[in-house]
Amino acid sequence: MGKTAELLPGTLDMLILKAVSLKPLHGYGVLLRIRQISKEALEIPQGSLYPALYRLEHHDLIAAEWGQSENNRRAKYYTLTAAGRRRLRDETAGWNRLATAIAAALNTTSEEV
């Protein structure tokens, strides 16, 4: 494992939404997928993964359904709902704006002031 970064507060939900938007996943799959798509750079605190999933389900942003896993075990699969898709789009746009702004601010040199 390379260097991992701490998650900023509030970003876990966004990452979960992104993960399940690609393909229906079970809880453990979400963990792996976030690791994979963040190029192993982000480490999810496992204790907060499930409460976050439940919160998103309760808010109707993801839907849960029981299904079969790759190794034929019963597992709970999460998919993105329409409301979740909207939320992901909004949060992605918001995040990008914020990131650009912060990057621009941090890259400012003394000459540009």
Add this chain to the structure above:
Amino acid sequence: MFKRIRSLFRVLTRRRDFEDGMSEELRFHIEQYSDDLVRSGMSRGKAARLIRMELGSLTNIKGDCREAFGVHLVDELRRELRYAARLLRKTPGFTATALVTLAVCFGANLTIFAAIDSVLLRPLPFPEPSRLVTVFNTYPKAGVERDGSSLTNYYERRGHIPAFTSIAIYRYGTAIIGEPGSTEREQVMRVSPDFFSTLGLGPVMGRTFSEEETSYQTDNVAILSDTFWRQRYNADPNVIGRQIRVDGLPRIIIGVLPPGFRFLSSEARLYFPLASRPEDRTSLQRHSGGNVIQMIARLKPDATLAQAQSQIDAQNATLEVDDPQAKMIADAGFRSLAVPLHADHVAAIRPTLLLLETGVLVLLLIGAVNLVNLLLIRAGGRVKELAVRQALGASRGYVVSETLVETTLLTLVGGLLGLAVGAGGIRLLAVLGYDRLPLGSRIAFDTRLALVALVAAIIMGVVLAAPIAWFNLRRHMGNALQSESRGGTSGRSAQILRHCFIVSQIALAFVLLAGAGLLGLSLQRVMAVSPGFQSDHVLTGQISLPWKSYPDGAARLAFVENLMDKIGHLPGVLSAGVVNNVPFSGRSGKSAATVKGHILRVGESARGHYSYGVGGDYFRAMGFSLRLGRFLTAADSHGPERVCVVDEDFARYYWPKTSAIGQRLWEGSEQGKDTEAFTIVGVVGEVKQSGLTEDQAQGAIYYPYVFHTDNSIFVVVRASTPPESLALTLQKVVRQVDVEVPVNDLRSMETRIADSLIARRSPAMLAGLFSGIALLLTAIGTYGVLSYAVAQRRREIGVRMALGAQPRQIRIQFFSLSLRLLAAGTLLGLIGAWQAGRAMRTVLYHVPALNLAILAGATCVTAVVCLAACLLPSQRAARISPMETLTEE
């Protein structure tokens, strides 16, 4: 928000699935992770340790997951409910007192609310009922407040009042339905064709009446109510076009009304066209309403009642221009008033219901104050426990929610019991005759009432929790932990609060008691009024003569004479007679009479008088007293000369100085031919025509039956036996005279008078009941607070007695405290009773708002009850043993 509640609800209904799923999901996670780790070369033991470290406590995760769904709130609530239930079970005395208090207060409130809701609040069962109005003629200066509307009014007004979409008229009546031998009398309504369209609700099957069907030749049609159709025709779908015999004549059924169709309080099961002749609709008949025909109308959506009123006034003014009697009509203060239909229908009973509602609200207030007091005492006993728990980390929010859960649990159970009491109360209302009041038959126990009970119980729970929670939070833990343990005095402000509550309770109970006293006295004064005749031993019954067999006065007279002859021979009958309307029948009409030689004084207008046709020996049967001359006899219906009898009021009004005997008058508002004049041959005593509270006599004229007949008569029988025992015999005799004619509404005169007092007797009884309960609650409250005060000051009293205080001094100390509370409460109560008396003036009869006897009585009763409640605790205080209290703890 709604979605989230639904999602929480789904979880709660399948709680087991939720928990199992959560466990399975976490187990799956751990196994997968562990497999992956082992696959990458880790030992199983090391993998398990690593996972436990990364995942943390499973219990915590599950707790967080539950919280994400809001499930934890419900769990907590359940825990608190269990705790509250346990606490309440531990103090059965308190719990029982509180529940009984709540049950009685809620029950009384629900009962009266059910009545208010059905009669005053719930709209009439028609589309947009607020736009329905009724229009009636009034001649206040002639003593005729209400005269219905005339046919002429209807035909002249129809289509000429732009503020109305439609106008209709109706009259109540009865009819004999069925083939000879199996006839039944039914309540019916005769209505104009636009009646149903004005109401906005018409036949669901068939059609409504047409304009052609309003004349006597073509009015042989009928519309059935749903219940009549189901009972008589077995809900036959092909009933339209079939014949039905009404008063001996065939009519064709043209329509069936929807289920539940009901116009105001009418019990009508059949509807006929309101037929008339062209001469009944002329301008000469404009003021001949006689309170028989009533008018309703529907306001246009954008029109106001005031607009309609001014349009009616304007039309009346135009029409009256060429009326030969215009001046007399104007002098009588004539106007046609348009008023909202629903409000008008219940206007008479409204103040009574509102009075009762105020009464039960006061009762509820007393009950609530009582509960707060008891709860405060209870909270006082738990101060230490609560302080310890707060010291151990219970949050303020927790303290509040715990109180709230406890009181709400209490009020919800109390509300449930209250519903049961309310169901019983509604029965009681029916026994008291409330179903006979306007719209009273709508009073019922329904889901609406249950919902009101639920909401009221929750609100009550919150209201009760507020002072207790405040009390619990206000205490400083440290103080609480130290004080009380040494039995010092209680918090001063809490004590003052409790005393204030007791004072207000005493005051409220006093007001209720005084109010009930006023109502009772008023009822007593009404019942002491003499009706003007001897009401004992008199049986009365109504007979409707079918139009077909009895078209004119001669035929009706023959029936009456035949009947009188048969009744006269019955054993036990002292005398018998007939009249078109007995007093207290609730439908006395007044009409005009013209006295020969009487010239209207300036400012005086023609008066309406009660007019009756009497046959047989009516005056003796009813027990009238003769003042001058003679009674009418059966022979007067055949005599060569027209004679009549008037009452004292009539005689006094027209001939204040001379005798009325020999004077002459005409029926109607104009002088007629000399041969048509009636000569007064007797003067009888005044009788109360419409009710015992009738204060202003209107004069009455009694004509021989043949000159004043209609198709409805009352038969009056004076018997030497209890009158009800004659009822069956009377029915049989009437059937002997004519099989097609049934007798209805058989009641003794005493029953009729008693029935006319429903609206007075029941509030007096209910108010008496309420004040009894209020006194009991006050006694419980006073007893509770004083007992508590004694228990709390045991130590102090013990010390004082050890230092030489006498038991008598202790007793006097507590007694004087209760006297002070009583004095303050009574003083406030006196002010309240005075205000209540003023507010009640409209429903009181000859009783002033401030009646010293009642106030003195209420003071005595309150004092006795409160002091009795104080006696036991004071005695207990005096018997405290200094040794015991000082060695305690």
